[in-house]
Amino acid sequence: MELILEIKEVSKIYGSVVALNNLTLNVPQGQWLAIMGPSGSGKTTLMNIVGCLDSPTEGQVTLDGLNLGTLSLAGLTAIRRESIGLIFQEFHLISYLTALENVMVAQYYHSLVDEGEALEALARVGLRDRAKHLPKQLSGGEQQRVCVARALINHPKLILADEPTGNLDETNERLVMDILHGLHDQGSSIVVVTHAQEVAAHAERVIYLEHGRLVRDSQNDSLSEEDARKEPGQADVRVV
Amino acid sequence: MITNRSFMLRLALYSLLRRRSRLLAALVGVALGAVVLLGMITLCHDLPKQFRDEFRAYGANLALAGLGAERLSLADLAKAKALLPPDKLVGLAPFRYESVRNRLRPYVAVGTDFSEARKTSPFWRVTGEWPDEPGELLVGADIALNTDLKEGSFATIDGRNSRQSRYAKDFRVVGTLATGGVEDGFLFMALADMEAMTGEGEVADLAEASLTLKANDLKAAAALIREKVPKVEARLVSRVADSEANALAKLTYLVYLVTAVVLGLTMICVATTMMTVVLERRREIGLKKALGAENWRVGREFFFEGALIGLFGGFLGSLGGLAFARAVAQSVFGRALFPHLYLIPLTMAVMTAVTIVACRAPVRRAAAVEPALVLKGE
Numbered sequence: 001m002e003l004i005l006e007i008k009e010v011s012k013i014y015g016s017v018v019a020l021n022n023l024t025l026n027v028p029q030g031q032w033l034a035i036m037g038p039s040g041s042g043k044t045t046l047m048n049i050v051g052c053l054d055s056p057t058e059g060q061v062t063l064d065g066l067n068l069g070t071l072s073l074a075g076l077t078a079i080r081r082e083s084i085g086l087i088f089q090e091f092h093l094i095s096y097l098t099a100l101e102n103v104m105v106a107q108y109y110h111s112l113v114d115e116g117e118a119l120e121a122l123a124r125v126g127l128r129d130r131a132k133h134l135p136k137q138l139s140g141g142e143q144q145r146v147c148v149a150r151a152l153i154n155h156p157k158l159i160l161a162d163e164p165t166g167n168l169d170e171t172n173e174r175l176v177m178d179i180l181h182g183l184h185d186q187g188s189s190i191v192v193v194t195h196a197q198e199v200a201a202h203a204e205r206v207i208y209l210e211h212g213r214l215v216r217d218s219q220n221d222s223l224s225e226e227d228a229r230k231e232p233g234q235a236d237v238r239v240v
Numbered sequence: 241m242i243t244n245r246s247f248m249l250r251l252a253l254y255s256l257l258r259r260r261s262r263l264l265a266a267l268v269g270v271a272l273g274a275v276v277l278l279g280m281i282t283l284c285h286d287l288p289k290q291f292r293d294e295f296r297a298y299g300a301n302l303a304l305a306g307l308g309a310e311r312l313s314l315a316d317l318a319k320a321k322a323l324l325p326p327d328k329l330v331g332l333a334p335f336r337y338e339s340v341r342n343r344l345r346p347y348v349a350v351g352t353d354f355s356e357a358r359k360t361s362p363f364w365r366v367t368g369e370w371p372d373e374p375g376e377l378l379v380g381a382d383i384a385l386n387t388d389l390k391e392g393s394f395a396t397i398d399g400r401n402s403r404q405s406r407y408a409k410d411f412r413v414v415g416t417l418a419t420g421g422v423e424d425g426f427l428f429m430a431l432a433d434m435e436a437m438t439g440e441g442e443v444a445d446l447a448e449a450s451l452t453l454k455a456n457d458l459k460a461a462a463a464l465i466r467e468k469v470p471k472v473e474a475r476l477v478s479r480v481a482d483s484e485a486n487a488l489a490k491l492t493y494l495v496y497l498v499t500a501v502v503l504g505l506t507m508i509c510v511a512t513t514m515m516t517v518v519l520e521r522r523r524e525i526g527l528k529k530a531l532g533a534e535n536w537r538v539g540r541e542f543f544f545e546g547a548l549i550g551l552f553g554g555f556l557g558s559l560g561g562l563a564f565a566r567a568v569a570q571s572v573f574g575r576a577l578f579p580h581l582y583l584i585p586l587t588m589a590v591m592t593a594v595t596i597v598a599c600r601a602p603v604r605r606a607a608a609v610e611p612a613l614v615l616k617g618e
């Protein structure tokens with residue numbers, strides 16, 4: 001199976017803090033992975049490294065066949081632009097731009113702006129009629145959906161979402177998860193960091209971090225049931 | 241249809257227009273700088289030129305007279321004049337003095353060439369008209385004040401010439417001359433009238449020339465006249481105005497210095513404002529980088545916003561500067577100023593350059609923003 005992500009013996013050390021400790025993880029193309037773990041366990045650190053916003057102190061990360069360690073800063077920037085869609089807990093919309101323009105910003109830095117496509121992306125997250133609204137005129141859930149529209153506009157291979165529903169109520173959480181399901185069905189690989197079991201339950205696979213180490217992997221749980229040929233079933237994971 | 245280019249313009253404009261407070265601070269700084277820049281350039285460029293034109297003619301700087309007790313013959317005067325560089329000669333006015341009477345009162349009458357006298361003595365203030373026809377008389381202000389010789393009145397001037405024969409001629413007073421000097425006590429008539437009246441011609445007592453020559457060249461010209469026309473005494477007249485012109489030149493220098501300082505302050509104002517803007521917007525910068533924007537693109541956007549502030553602030557400031565220069569010219573120097581419209585784009589260009597230079601440090605700061613750190617959400 002082709003891997004979208006190959007993390008090999010990666011460590012990240014901030015001074016005396018070991019944020020990631022010799023972590024190894026393979027993510028197949030098209031997988032929906034959830035990362036869980038207590039606060040400070042290194043989830044965001046891992047996401048930043050995978051998202052090419054940070055580099056590991058040690059170890060090797062291969063994204064879609066490219067060894068990130070060999071890339072220059074400009075090369076990493078290009079990967080962010082071409083292959084990754086980021087969804088933030090804090091949305092990070094540009095306050096002086098409308099929903100539509102916020103989506104178009106991603107097009108602008110990627111290649112060419114296309115208002116029609118941007119409107120389609122907004123329609124996909126159910127915000128076609130809020131296109132001309134500024135972030136402050138939108139609810140938190142709506143802002144997060146704009147953020148999702150921005151993340152998917154350039155058809156990234158990998159979507160990284162760090163606590164995407166941390167600031168949302170249940171209704172909006174469900175809306176956002178539905179959109180992610182849509183993307184997943186179309187073949188996108190998704191990595192979601194979350195504290196919430198309900199959110200993790202949407203994923204095919206859940207891993208747990210503690211003190212920068214991988215302490216549990218739902219995939220191995222099912223394998224550890226002494227049936228090597230059995231695929232990691234969604235049902236198994238959802239029970240977690 | 242929105243293109244990348246128009247989208248970039250839109251980004252910059254909205255960033256400025258929808259976040260007005262910072263923009264205003266930078267804009268005010270730039271506009272004030274532009275007011276000073278354009279105002280000072282206009283004042284320093286125009287006023288000294290006006291003053292120089294005036295100073296050049298501010299009294300004569302070369303006086304010609306006959307040698308010893310001799311009167312100055314007009315033929316010699318013509319010879320002397322031929323020795324002066326014509327393109328540097330602003331004017332050359334002959335003066336001939338005669339003792340005359342009007343209704344038995346004694347006066348000094350001066351015969352001159354009015355059109356030349358106007359050039360060599362621009363400080364003469366005439367109310368009424370300058371004589372330009374035969375039989376017209378200009379009276380000094382003191383005389384006009386104390387006698388019946390006023391504008392509009394008629395006067396018979398009489399006297400005796402050098403051969404002691406009597407003469408008399410009728411004049412009409414057309415104007416009053418005020419200089420604040422001895423001229424206020426004289427009667428002025430055309431030299432031709434004086435010659436006709438006295439029956440004697442071809443002489444004067446004094447001639448004054450105004451030349452646009454530097455002191456050394458002027459000395460040389462006087463020496464040349466003394467050498468080639470021995471019957472003429474040529475002397476330099478020191479002009480009070482020269483030192484004033486020098487003072488003004490120094491003042492101009494000072495004003496340019498002040499302008500440079502103000503531009504420097506503008507730059508600092510814009511730089512600190514943009515630095516604050518970069519700090520305030522570090523999340524946005526981090527986000528753009530996270531979306532895949534290269535440093536140079538983020539930097540270019542800031543330069544672009546800076547340039548827009550420079551252009552717009554420069555434009556507003558230019559208009560203010562023109563008004564400022566006119567007001568100063570009018571109230572301080574008492575003269576009208578003609579706005580040079582080409583200074584507006586020039587000022588806009590200078591202010592744009594200033595803001596772009598001012599954006600350099602903030603742009604470096606923006607390039608140093610680490611998206612992973614600023615997007616964390618604390």
Ligand SMILES: Nc1ncnc2c1ncn2[C@@H]1O[C@H](COP(=O)(O)OP(=O)(O)OP(=O)(O)O)[C@@H](O)[C@H]1O
Nearest residue numbers: 014017018019037038039040041042043044045046
């Ligand atoms: N830039 C940094 N400098 C120093 N230490 C850091 C830095 N970033 C993270 N750390 C430390 O690394 C560890 C892991 O942080 P990380 O943000 O990855 O945790 P997390 O799992 O995302 O936690 P949370 O659930 O609270 O978001 C923490 O101890 C944190 O203090």
Ligand SMILES: [Mg+2]
Nearest residue numbers: 043044045162
């Ligand atoms: Mg985190």
